[in-house]
Amino acid sequence: MRRKVTSKVMAVVCASAMVVSAVGCGAADTTTEVADTKTQETTTQASETVESTVAAESTEEKVVEKPDSITWWTHDGLNEENGAEQWFAEYENLTGIHLDHQFIPNNEYYDKLKLAFASDEVPEVFDLNGANLALYASQGAIRDLTDLLKSSGLYEKVDPSIWDAIAIDGKIYAIPKEIPSAAVTYVRGDWLERLGMDVPTNYDEFLEMIRRFKEEIPECEIGLTAPGVKSEMNLPEFYQGAHYGFAKVNGEWIDGFAQPEMAEAMQRLQDAYKEGLLDMEIITNTTSTCRDAWYEGKVGVFNYWSGKWGGTLQDRLVANNEGAVALAIEPVDEAQYLYATLSGLCISSKVSDEKAEQIFKYFIEYMHDGGEGQVLFQSGVEGVHWEQDGDTVKPLPNLADPSAVTTSVWITPWLAISPLEVTDKKTEVAEAVSKSLAITDATASQVAITPVSTTLNKITSDLELEKADILAKVVMGELTVEEGVAAYAEVADELNVEQVLKELNGK
Amino acid sequence: MKLLNKGERVKNTYVPPKKSFKQKMIDVYHYRWFYLMFFPVFTSLLVFHYFPIYGIKYAFTDYTPFTEPTFVGFANFEYLFSSKRFWQAFRNTIELSFIKLVLGMVFSVGLALLIDEVRSVNFRKLTQTIVYIPHFISWVVVASIFTLFLSPQSGMVNAILTALGHEPIYFLASDSWWRVVFYLLNLWKETGWGTIIYIAALAGVDQEMYEAATIDGAGHLQRVWYISIPAISVTILTVFILNLAKVLNLFDSVFVLQNDSVIKSSDVIGTYVYRLGITSADYGVSTAAGLFKSVISLVLITIANWLSKKIKGEGILG
Numbered sequence: 001m002r003r004k005v006t007s008k009v010m011a012v013v014c015a016s017a018m019v020v021s022a023v024g025c026g027a028a029d030t031t032t033e034v035a036d037t038k039t040q041e042t043t044t045q046a047s048e049t050v051e052s053t054v055a056a057e058s059t060e061e062k063v064v065e066k067p068d069s070i071t072w073w074t075h076d077g078l079n080e081e082n083g084a085e086q087w088f089a090e091y092e093n094l095t096g097i098h099l100d101h102q103f104i105p106n107n108e109y110y111d112k113l114k115l116a117f118a119s120d121e122v123p124e125v126f127d128l129n130g131a132n133l134a135l136y137a138s139q140g141a142i143r144d145l146t147d148l149l150k151s152s153g154l155y156e157k158v159d160p161s162i163w164d165a166i167a168i169d170g171k172i173y174a175i176p177k178e179i180p181s182a183a184v185t186y187v188r189g190d191w192l193e194r195l196g197m198d199v200p201t202n203y204d205e206f207l208e209m210i211r212r213f214k215e216e217i218p219e220c221e222i223g224l225t226a227p228g229v230k231s232e233m234n235l236p237e238f239y240q241g242a243h244y245g246f247a248k249v250n251g252e253w254i255d256g257f258a259q260p261e262m263a264e265a266m267q268r269l270q271d272a273y274k275e276g277l278l279d280m281e282i283i284t285n286t287t288s289t290c291r292d293a294w295y296e297g298k299v300g301v302f303n304y305w306s307g308k309w310g311g312t313l314q315d316r317l318v319a320n321n322e323g324a325v326a327l328a329i330e331p332v333d334e335a336q337y338l339y340a341t342l343s344g345l346c347i348s349s350k351v352s353d354e355k356a357e358q359i360f361k362y363f364i365e366y367m368h369d370g371g372e373g374q375v376l377f378q379s380g381v382e383g384v385h386w387e388q389d390g391d392t393v394k395p396l397p398n399l400a401d402p403s404a405v406t407t408s409v410w411i412t413p414w415l416a417i418s419p420l421e422v423t424d425k426k427t428e429v430a431e432a433v434s435k436s437l438a439i440t441d442a443t444a445s446q447v448a449i450t451p452v453s454t455t456l457n458k459i460t461s462d463l464e465l466e467k468a469d470i471l472a473k474v475v476m477g478e479l480t481v482e483e484g485v486a487a488y489a490e491v492a493d494e495l496n497v498e499q500v501l502k503e504l505n506g507k
Numbered sequence: 508m509k510l511l512n513k514g515e516r517v518k519n520t521y522v523p524p525k526k527s528f529k530q531k532m533i534d535v536y537h538y539r540w541f542y543l544m545f546f547p548v549f550t551s552l553l554v555f556h557y558f559p560i561y562g563i564k565y566a567f568t569d570y571t572p573f574t575e576p577t578f579v580g581f582a583n584f585e586y587l588f589s590s591k592r593f594w595q596a597f598r599n600t601i602e603l604s605f606i607k608l609v610l611g612m613v614f615s616v617g618l619a620l621l622i623d624e625v626r627s628v629n630f631r632k633l634t635q636t637i638v639y640i641p642h643f644i645s646w647v648v649v650a651s652i653f654t655l656f657l658s659p660q661s662g663m664v665n666a667i668l669t670a671l672g673h674e675p676i677y678f679l680a681s682d683s684w685w686r687v688v689f690y691l692l693n694l695w696k697e698t699g700w701g702t703i704i705y706i707a708a709l710a711g712v713d714q715e716m717y718e719a720a721t722i723d724g725a726g727h728l729q730r731v732w733y734i735s736i737p738a739i740s741v742t743i744l745t746v747f748i749l750n751l752a753k754v755l756n757l758f759d760s761v762f763v764l765q766n767d768s769v770i771k772s773s774d775v776i777g778t779y780v781y782r783l784g785i786t787s788a789d790y791g792v793s794t795a796a797g798l799f800k801s802v803i804s805l806v807l808i809t810i811a812n813w814l815s816k817k818i819k820g821e822g823i824l825g
Binding site for chain 2 (some may be wrong): 113114115118135141221222228229458460462469472473
């Protein structure tokens with residue numbers, strides 16, 4: 001009898017355990033919901049600040065009602081461990097709008113977003129990068145925000161080149177949270193000094209510098225490192241204006257890989273690889289392996305993001321190598337620094353006209369309002385992420401890692417698309433950050449977003465595979481440049497790249 | 508011809524007596540706790556394995572996440588079958604899978620035979636634990652570890668090669684070496700795990716046969732060759748057929764080791780479908796490729812089962 005009871009209990013326990021484990025994946029969401037509900041309850045007495053600010057702008061303006069909530073997906077910015085809950089509570093406190101937010105790990109973001117569309121569970125606001133923006137716009141998945149933008153004050157406040165860079169066929173589908181980062185070349189300034197060399201100003205001097213690093217600096221195991229060879233942004237000295245993908249040149253879309261400039265770039269890369277100036281493992285490198293090698297102090301040259309990363313590359317390098325200097329240099333004469341393709345916040349096309357207007361006004365415009373909203377999106381919550389210090393915002397220690405400070409939450413203050421209008425919320429920028437930033441601000445170019453072509457969408461997967469294979473084999477010396485060019489011509493013909501160009505150029 | 512009575516056994520074959528519906532329900536009630544335990548598994552099978560089969564309809568549609576699917580007949584298959592890249596991925600899948608399968612079986616059986624010979628119980632347990640561990644390490648971690656080991660600049664393997672006077676080899680970026688590395692990593696990771704079922708089968712071999720063979724003068728290798736291997740041959744065949752069903756499911760191990768230099772020689776159907784689905788958001792063609800893969804798997808398993816019936820007189824699929 002006792003045995004029978006034990007068996008029954010075990011059966012129920014086993015079945016329950018399996019059911020619980022099966023639904024375990026959903027547990028986090030449930031917790032979030034509970035937390036969200038709590039937040040909603042505690043912040044029902046919403047401040048009227050935003051409403052009054054917006055209302056004050058113009059009495060004739062159409063009154064846009066506040067939405068109760070907005071669903072927002074992110075894959076970067078503030079995380080839970082660093083006070084995200086307090087931030088959302090503060091947003092609700094200031095605006096009276098509940099943000100139903102979901103953080104998606106970066107590497108899963110685009111997969112999950114596509115699945116959300118496929119299963120009709122799309123968030124109202126989400127961000128898209130350049131490559132995806134054109135695809136989503138062409139499929140009618142996101143709203144055209146041009147009219148909303150132009151009728152708002154935001155359009156006038158922002159540099160027109162930003163709108164030009166993010167426009168697709170003259171329409172704006174996304175509002176950038178911030179100006180994209182550009183990549184700048186960092187060299188070991190202390191090694192230059194040891195060798196009595198000046199900063200290189202042209203390609204020959206640049207190669208000579210790497211050569212001498214390799215030959216005369218015992219610690220220099222890798223001359224120049226990069227995560228792969230496909231990025232013209234990370235290898236500007238070798239690409240020298242050549243394009244790996246489709247590019248807009250003099251108002252016309254061209255196939256960059258088929259141009260003579262690309263053949264010349266391949267030759268330069270092949271020669272440098274053969275001579276041992278490039279990282280031998282450049283093909284299999286990832287950005288993290290490159291960064292680690294730089295921090296260890298065994299790399300002479302590394303092209304990476306300007307701004308915040310300039311400070312990080314310097315700090316981490318000097319932590320392991322006393323006296324080391326990560327020196328951001330001006331581009332050599334032949335090279336062109338580039339900004340990353342713009343990304344921006346989009347509103348789903350499944351959202352009604354009325355809701356889209358509400359989201360634009362109380363979420364997107366609010367984060368660029370030059371005052372309270374922008375401070376909240378840039379620096380976070382007072383007392384949690386920053387404190388007032390004279391007329392500046394002094395970042396507080398990071399909640400997750402008290403050895404660091406929180407310099408930005410959703411918008412990097414020095415990359416804001418429009419400046420703060422309030423004068424008592426200035427941000428101090430470290431020298432290592434501002435130096436590299438000054439170089440890219442002065443020299444880097446924006447890259448236009450490639451519009452969608454039905455044929456390109458169909459062949460992208462095959463075309464990218466072939467190009468990656470040809471370039472890697474040319475760089476490693478398994479194919480000559482001529483063989484690479486011939487192989488690509490055959491591929492382009494087979495995949496009908498000519499039709500892609502016709503579609504891109506609207507012919 | 509003699510008719511069997513209810514419950515009567517003939518040549519070890521038990522013919523169950525026919526039961527009425529009421530009797531069956533009584534049985535269900537009697538075993539209700541087992542049914543309760545089975546329920547979550549059954550539900551999960553339905554939800555995650557059977558219901559998704561409905562999705563194969565997308566193979567015949569033009570479908571992206573943003574648009575309603577429109578029926579296009581066999582257009583997606585025509586596109587796939589006319590693509591050089593697809594057939595290349597198919598060839599790579601077959602080659603990589605079959606060589607991996609055969610090597611895996613040979614090494615697993617070999618290792619199981621070796622472990623079976625170990626007489627010290629503690630040493631045997633220790634060996635088994637050590638060889639099982641790699642199975643539990645994710646492919647992402649395995650790839651990271653071995654990328655470091657095989658680095659041409661700072662890797663342990665190349666340090667040894669250089670010390671012996673050889674030039675360093677960029678293993679992961681060389682078409683020929685990449686495959687060797689792929690097979691070796693699979694062997695390192697899965698051979699130990701593959702031995703479990705063979706060790707269990709070997710444990711069931713009648714010890715008296717070994718004693719009799721020893722008395723007859725059989726040597727060590729002869730006992731393995733004439734007793735151990737024939738004794739577990741049915742198990743080997745069963746495992747082979749079961750693994751054959753998974754033979755085209757290559758993805759993780761290839762994806763984490765892929766790079767631009769070997770992308771064409773390492774591209775398999777799994778990675779091909781992934782690229783189509785993710786970069787082009789072309790769910791119709793990706794589903795068609797996935798369906799094609801499933802059909803080939805079904806054909807392979809049916810052939811293997813038919814062969815099993817021919818050779819052994821019985822198949823595992825009935």
